[in-house]
Amino acid sequence: MRKMFVEFTSRNEKGQNPVEMALKVVAKACNFELVETSAEAELILTDSPPKALDYLKEHESAVIIIGLDPFTRKNVESGARSLEKAYAGRVYVRPLLDLEGEKNLVVCLMEGEFK
């Protein structure tokens, strides 16, 4: 069972973000073990590219998944994609709402992409 830390901050403060809460339910259903701090995690799920960069520097091996919120995607996608390119194999970018040809984050989790 892989340990996952989820932190979405773009809409509300930590712990009250509805997207974060929903993703935690999905993660649990997909047999991930949710942890309280990023330090314990093998997988870190965030919606913030700058935070993803901080996690990359603080953790030597954790995999970071950046979820693109449709409301903030326009502003954050270029940074997220840049991190995915610079840290190939450690950073993955997945949309919360899929456009044509994309697979959204929930489907990726349910299909076991990050198991």
Next chain:
Amino acid sequence: MKILLVDDLKKNREAGMADLTAIGHEVVAFSGYAKAAVAITESRFDAALLDLLMPAEAMMLGSKGLEHLGQEFPAGLGLSMFAADRGVPLVAVATDMNHHDHPASAMLDWFHNRKMRINDSLVLWMHSPMKAEGIKDWGKVLKQLESG
């Protein structure tokens, strides 16, 4: 001495913290240049030991600029100039990047580990001495910076 240590790699920061505190120095470590620049502005340091290549941070960047987020660039050079400008007496930039693998590392060959005087600061740009485990030896970097 109060030393500022900046390196994006955790293993280099931890080794530097351990080695430098073991010989009696106070070390303040950062993983990126933006917070380090703030620290230079707000605190007084006796020495700054800086990584050469660091991932670009979101500081000041708009959506076009964010296309560079996380891409390594020679941030240590700019940060070293800033430290010298702000009066840090001893400043070193040290890289473990092979000079055949990155142009910024190749450029350090020009300096042959010679110290430069910038304002009133001694500044050294160098290829880092390494420990056996592939970790930077920040203690040796400091020693070289302090040596006559």
